[in-house]
Amino acid sequence: MNDYEHIKKQDPEIFASLEGEEHREAEGLELIPSENYVSMAVREANGSCLTNKYSEGYPGKRYYGGQTYTDMVETLAIERAKKLFNCGYANVQTLGGANANIAMYFALLQPGDTVLGMDLSHGGHLTHGHPVTYLTKIFNFVRYKMKDPNTGEIDYDEMLRVAKESKPKIVLAGFSAYPRELNYAKFVEIAREVGAYAVMDIAHIAGLIAGKAVKSPFDFGFDVMTSTTHKTLRGPRGGLILTRDNEEIAKKIDKMVFPGLQGGPHMNNIAAKAVAFDEALQPAFQTYAVQILKNAKAMEKIFLDNGVRLLTSGTSNHLLLADVFGSLGITGQEAETLLDQAGITLNKNSIADDTRKPMDPSGIRFGTPAITTRKFTEKESAQVAQLMVDVMKNKSDEKKLAAIREEIRTLCKKFPIPESFV
């Protein structure tokens, strides 16, 4: 844990919140599948002197002087990212996953062009064309869906039909609430058929790909991958854009990130990305990535054994979507609040073709990246899953809920957040 010695002296109000958050993270179970705990090394880099430096441009081509160390840091981040994802080009400057997607769209499209992406109610992300985003005023988004929410298989025939009809410039794979692997070969085939770029937003599964626990879309011919660095990849909050082998595409992306859209890169954040990429290159990270999947499978079993319907009937990655309203008669919002009181953080989520409203949907979404960082194995993951079911089945039994809260507190004490992974 950080002692925040200077903040403590100088700014007691912010110190109180930082200390509060340190305790919240240590004493509760984090099941939000997009969250994780970084190493102290990553935190030191993120809090380093590099936050002082302006370095607009790219290594060797900066607008200001004094770039000896920033060039070293960014070059290391780029080289490590390329090695990690086995590709030719990496841009490490985007500030987050949304920014990475915006830069990718702007680099590859003209206003009015079409993107074929995953339907949002079937697992896609806001930045894949939700009407609340400004992106939909600039580009035209069309959709593909699952053929059957109980298998999770995408309707590839319909996808090809829509592609032929709407002539997208990008066929976009990727999701934030989909528990299965996609048929990458099919995506590339459809993209090639209509002359589109094949792009995958790997934000959620970047760590699983880097840790070789799941297949990489690049091995099937995807042109570009966008990502966050702070989810399964276990780095600082940030974005990443990878290009498989096409220099022309990579140049367009670099130009669009800077000067097209962003100003000076956050070099402290890029140093933290570099540290995290090096951690992910270690053999221990592969063990971690595989354990994430095993733990998700252990949770899957408990939910199914308890008669809870899981979307796509289970999981092949780090996350699960449970139809708690359909199975247990408790809404997603109710479940989120109750579990939060028990010390388990997760989020309510719409399920495919949900009949309930987004602010109080039928489902919950949860996953194993953070508890696996805490060194949970299948045993503790199954224990947590059972506690979750118990909470939802005993929502009015105060005594039982208090006992569960205590059991979770004990589990957290036994599995402290590690400070280092090497």
Ligand SMILES: *Cc1c(COP(=O)(O)O)cnc(C)c1O
């Ligand atoms: C999380 C996520 C993003 C957005 O990342 P931010 O860093 O929050 O901007 C984009 N795409 C997908 C698929 C995501 O899961």
